[in-house]
Amino acid sequence: MKTREVWIFYSGGTEPEIPTLYAEGIAYLHENRIKTHVIDIDKNPEFAEKFKIMATPFLLIKEGKEEHRYIGLVDGLKKLISNDLLGLSILHFLGFRDGRMLARNFDLSKQKERREIEGILKEMLGPRGIYDFKLMEFDVIKARAEVALKLKIENEGNIKALCKELSAFLGGIFTEIFGMGVMAEEKRCMSCGDEFCEFEIKERVERGKKENIAEMVRRAIK
Amino acid sequence: MNAGKIKEALEELGEDYVALFIINAREYLETNMTILRNITKNDATGIYVTINRPYDSLKKMLQQSNADTKRIFFIDCITKTLGHCEEAENVLYLESSQNLTGLSIAIAEAIKALPGENKFLILDSLTALVIYNPAGAISKFLHYLTSKMRMLKLRGILFSIGKEVDPKIAEQLQQFVDKVIDLGE
Numbered sequence: 001m002k003t004r005e006v007w008i009f010y011s012g013g014t015e016p017e018i019p020t021l022y023a024e025g026i027a028y029l030h031e032n033r034i035k036t037h038v039i040d041i042d043k044n045p046e047f048a049e050k051f052k053i054m055a056t057p058f059l060l061i062k063e064g065k066e067e068h069r070y071i072g073l074v075d076g077l078k079k080l081i082s083n084d085l086l087g088l089s090i091l092h093f094l095g096f097r098d099g100r101m102l103a104r105n106f107d108l109s110k111q112k113e114r115r116e117i118e119g120i121l122k123e124m125l126g127p128r129g130i131y132d133f134k135l136m137e138f139d140v141i142k143a144r145a146e147v148a149l150k151l152k153i154e155n156e157g158n159i160k161a162l163c164k165e166l167s168a169f170l171g172g173i174f175t176e177i178f179g180m181g182v183m184a185e186e187k188r189c190m191s192c193g194d195e196f197c198e199f200e201i202k203e204r205v206e207r208g209k210k211e212n213i214a215e216m217v218r219r220a221i222k
Numbered sequence: 223m224n225a226g227k228i229k230e231a232l233e234e235l236g237e238d239y240v241a242l243f244i245i246n247a248r249e250y251l252e253t254n255m256t257i258l259r260n261i262t263k264n265d266a267t268g269i270y271v272t273i274n275r276p277y278d279s280l281k282k283m284l285q286q287s288n289a290d291t292k293r294i295f296f297i298d299c300i301t302k303t304l305g306h307c308e309e310a311e312n313v314l315y316l317e318s319s320q321n322l323t324g325l326s327i328a329i330a331e332a333i334k335a336l337p338g339e340n341k342f343l344i345l346d347s348l349t350a351l352v353i354y355n356p357a358g359a360i361s362k363f364l365h366y367l368t369s370k371m372r373m374l375k376l377r378g379i380l381f382s383i384g385k386e387v388d389p390k391i392a393e394q395l396q397q398f399v400d401k402v403i404d405l406g407e
Binding site: 088089100182205214215221 | 248251276278279293294295300301314317319321331332334336337
């Protein structure tokens with residue numbers, strides 16, 4: 001098996017927040033014994049030259065003699081950490097946070113009209129390969145929304161994985177809009193032959209039978 | 223590694239307390255294990271609330287340490303969100319970490335049912351809780367949780383991964399906890 005080594009390059013001068021923003025992902029790599037180097041190229045310009053880094057943040061994966069190079073950190077991290085539940089939870093966390101930050105930048109919490117929000121979201125999501133975005137239902141009081149969208153992707157098989165990330169991302173966006181914690185759940189998916197991917201966004205309530213928690217604790221700890 | 227610093231800090235805190243540990247993400251694993259090894263001594267029983275680390279992964283991590291996990295009950299707020307769930311005797315899976323009322327009730331019921339006098343509660347982590355919930359809801363929850371811990375004379379530990387917490391919440395937290403132990407540098 002090839003040994004993996006990861007190099008993360010960032011500029012401490014213009015993006016000092018990078019190590020903090022991706023702390024969970026970096027910690028995952030350490031925990032899984034993947035040798036990881038986080039390099040501030042402002043302090044160590046010789047590394048930028050050595051590895052031919054033209055833009056930051058940048059992620060480089062070395063597997064034996066192979067090199068995989070990524071501008072930005074998300075795509076590279078996805079490749080490295082999406083194989084287990086912990087990795088998926090980190091990607092969910094990063095996607096949700098990304099959604100919240102983006103909505104904050106667009107000051108979406110001040111918009112309450114469906115059409116205005118739909119317009120802004122269309123503009124926001126376009127560069128991310130999402131098109132034909134429709135905000136079908138929007139109720140601020142009930143903190144509930146329904147959206148439909150299409151994904152621009154080359155490989156059909158990736159739709160399902162992308163939708164999981166998108167679900168976290170939308171949850172983050174609408175948590176900012178509604179001012180309360182909501183999650184997005186996919187109801188229809190292009191990977192199942194549907195014309196659009198559709199998501200319902202609302203507060204997630206407990207499902208299934210109510211557990212007797214005290215009884216569970218007594219059974220588990222004697 | 224901060225093993226000595228952690229042990230010293232826990233000893234200084236005394237019998238019952240509410241403490242915030244600021245952890246460096248890269249040292250999360252070792253720091254967490256050290257705290258657990260110390261806090262589970264003397265037949266202590268406790269609740270471990272995990273916001274963003276699935277129980278399955280936590281269990282594997284703890285199996286590598288010498289912490290006595292048979293005396294810990296876990297409340298997992300992420301596994302169901304990801305669409306997974308593997309039943310186990312000592313874990314309660316909640317739909318998400320956003321139902322803070324449901325989480326408060328679950329914690330209160332679990333604490334009451336814990337046997338013995340020597341009890342603790344760990345919240346892992348504040349960083350994740352802040353991402354999934356608006357600041358106002360977090361403040362109310364933390365006020366409730368820390369009051370509950372004091373009332374029931376628990377040892378309460380809150381983890382924060384790095385310092386990425388909303389400044390308003392960070393300010394309020396200073397009032398809720400007895401001590402902030404910064405291991406993040």
